[in-house]
Amino acid sequence: MISMFIIFSVFILYFINKMTNALCLQKEIPEERVPKVFRTINILITILLVSSYVEILYT
Template sequence: MIVFFIFFALFILYLMNNLTNSLCEQKEIPEEKQPKIFRTINILITILLVSSYIDVLFT
């Protein structure tokens, strides 16, 4: 189960990064602000994935 969840998490992170990149291009966000946006979104998605794994693990 952990192997499935790791692949699922990597897929979700990849998908979110692609969507974030599209957002940055569409809204014409300056290059200087993009790393901060990517970092914030990646941290939040990672927290969400870890908390959902813990939820699945203990229920």
């Protein structure tokens, strides 16, 4: 079960980063702010994935 969830998580993170890149290009976010945007979104998505795994594990 954990291996499926890890594969799913990598898939989700990849596409979220792809969409974040498209957002940065469309909204013309300055280059110095782009790493902060990516870092913030990746941290929030990781927290979401970990909490959903914990919920699935203990339900």
